[in-house]
Amino acid sequence: MISLLLSLLVALPQEPVPADSDEGLRLFEERVRPILQNNCVECHNPSQSKGEFDLSTREALLFEGEFGAWVVPGDPDDSELFYLIDHEDKPFMPKDAPQLSKEDRDALRRWVELGAPYSGPIAEQGGMQVTEADREHWAFRPLAEDTGRSIDAHLQEALAERGLAMGPQAEPRTLLRRLTLDLTGLPPTPKVMEAFLAAWEQDAEAAYAAAVDRLLADPAYGERWGRHWLDAARYADSGGYEFDVERPDAWPYRDWVIEAYNQDLPYDEFLQLQLAGDELQPGNPAAHAATGFLTAGPRITNQETIQNRYDELDDIVATIGSSMMGVTLGCARCHDHKFDPIPTRDYYAILGAFKNTRTVKQPMLPPAELAAYRAEKAAFDERMSAAQAAADQAKDQIRDAIVARRLGKLELTEEAAQLLLAEQDPDLPIWRYTLRKPADDWFQDDFDDSDWPEGAPGFGTAGTPGARVGTQWKSKNIWLRRAFEHRWLHMSDYGLAIHHDEDVAVYLNGELIYEAEGYVTDYQFVPLPRKALDLLRPMQRNVLAVHCKQTVGGQYVDVHFVDRATMAPHQSLADHVFESRWQTLRDQFGDVLQVSDEQLKEEASAAEAAELERHRAAIQELRREEPRGPQRVLSIQDKGPEPEKNWLLARGNPLDPKDELDLAFLQVIGPANPEEAGFPVQPRVDGRSSGQRTSLAQWMTDVERGAGRLVARVEANRIWHHHFGVGLVTTPGDFGTMADPPSHPALLDDLAQRLIAHGWSRKALHREILLSDAYRQQGQWTPQLEQTDGENRLWSYRPPVRLEAEAIRDSILAVSGALNPEMGGPGVRPWIHPDAIATGSTEKWPKGVVDGPATWRRTVYVFQRRSVLMPTLETFDLPNATQSCTRRNRTTTPTQALAMLNNPFMRQQAKLFAARLEREAGADRADQVQHAFALALGRPPSESELAQCLSFLTDETLADLCQVLFNLNEFLYLP
16 A cells, blocks of 8 residues: 555656756856856767757757657756766766766756756857967968068078078089979970070070079960869869769869969959859850869769758858968868867858759850850751751641552441541540649539640550550659530449559549559459439539659559440450440551651652652752850859748758858958958849858959968968968968977968969969079988978978879870870860779760870860779879868879780870880981980980890880880979
């Protein structure tokens, strides 16, 4: 009895504790809030609620996720939270930290007993607070004033502090080879080398400066340096992922980048056009091509989901961050950035600039020319349509004549022949149908279905068991209506002949008379109850209405009124329904009515054949006049002038939107609000675009109020990185707090200031770097440098840098004499070993390619398929374009040597190189060796090298020697 009473007492409901009691709120403010803020909220907040536990607000605290609620107000003993903080269950909390004191745990327990009240949120969504201290990080500070000091002065000061000095200047041959490979990715020709050496003898400084200017003006400069940007822009000619769909309209962006480098397009404009070219210069096709930057990333094309869309937007935001600003914006997608002052709120506020965009294929013509083309094309289409219609009419007339001749040979009455020629059974009922959900009264007999299309029964897809398809139906739902006049029959044998796959509902004169779920595999007879038969109006208009819903597999529906008394013995219900004299004639003589194109040629008379040929020739001649369509470019446009609603997503989950956000910028740079920053959002006057991307683009390059100072530092460092093999900041795509600071901060700021001061001219910055003593040093290393400047962060010497994959292939083609200098256009597809192609489920590279001048173009023009990279290029660290690459790997592996020795391309080019030597140097072996060294290495061989080569040629071929030269470090490295 006592135990029963106790159990009843336990089961009695307890009086709930108010969630806003004074004691509870006071305890929250004095004790609980500090405990949670100092120990818990970092991992359990709206941006990253680990274990589905977010304690930033009371509502979040009490949310029942997959594991239920962690806290039960009024009942700490039933709250899972206390098992974790008391270290009774794992994971012990706080994680990787000492256990909370007993006093703190008692305070939390008492707070839960009082209903776990909150006086306000502990952490706001995207709760990171950006401080002035964050803005003092070297990358985010305003640029220091230009010191006016030279590059060499900066470096020499740091060297002197270590008791070091710059190395001596490299000899002129090395300098020109370094300069030419660095700026163009190609070796200097012997003729250019000799001219340079002659000028050097007259005035070395003038000769070198002239070579710098000449190479910066060479179109090959854009092909070489444009490739560096294409890495950062993750450019490719296909979409990636499983299907890796080709993008035949992507290459105009690649060509725009190359042209922008060659024209020295100001860098601020270069960036702005890639973000908002369509808004800034809507009438300029090149500006539309520039927005190919935003479409260049990988995309899933076989399904459209909100998750995939946000993945695309993340790719854009992350690429903008690393390539333009040197910040890892993508790390703030699911939570506030772990290391840098970038709240999740900032990430989504910038993402909003692209939420309203769509990918389009924009014609590469100015508006006036595009309008002229469209008018010309419309006139041509009208002429072609008329010519085609005349040809079709002639074919139809001749087919009719052939059918008439065939029918004349059959023993048919005229009435039977006319019935056979009928397009459909004149006795077959015709239904009206729709695949879109109609109005609610669709089944009523007075509903207007006059705009519904007509179709013959039954409705469905071929292959559905028992189906006899008269009209194709492939969607999920179909609604049917048919008006008919009822003649009085034997009511006891009257019913429905019905076949349905799947759920069906049948209405007669506005009343439901039959419904069934699932499917049948043949026609079924359904007797109608008296109530249904009474709905029939004899000798008057009746309306039969049917709805069928399909969920999986095939679909089919057909409904008829039938009188079983009229069925022949052993006749199936389906045969009875479709029994007709017309069908009998069609089954027997239907082939007579079919005249294929081949039969048309065979059975046409001489006059008819001449008529067909006249029309064919006229159409063929007209096709030669068709205006050629403009090249299109994969680019970005806004969907309209109104920005799409944008949300801060909890943990990056698109199905869990939190705060609605407007466009805003990085708080750590300055004012985040576009109005306050001075870049208000202004929709385009033509109403086609919101103007958000223009606002972002202007902020991105503004030095005083926007990210321009950061952008200038990043680009100055990028240029230094590609000239020296490593940047003043070693991580070109990450200037955040985890990156090493610049080796020479004042020099970096000076270079950034000079980039801006020269109108954002990259060529001007190139020129200053290339003319410096630091760039012109010898690559001389000593044991002392290992101790004082082992990583060459002081630039005390010039180490050799291995050429990139493209420069290696291009140099081989140039030296062999096979290089095709043609610029621009669609990507070419050189030969790839079949084993490298057969790595996927679909053919993603043409087989049987024969390399020749068409494929021997510069490697920047090789079709870059994300799933099939050229193996030799991949071996030499070509990035796969799945994400922005601001710094390539630079590996040394055995497979690189094997590729240089065994790849068929290498052997082919070695033979072409040998043929060139024989053609240009004659038959003398010594002359051939001399010319080979001049072409491949830019210098003559030493006496010992010449002797070794001549000895080698006594047993080996000239092509073998050429391949040896290709494999020398001196050939593969930038000196």
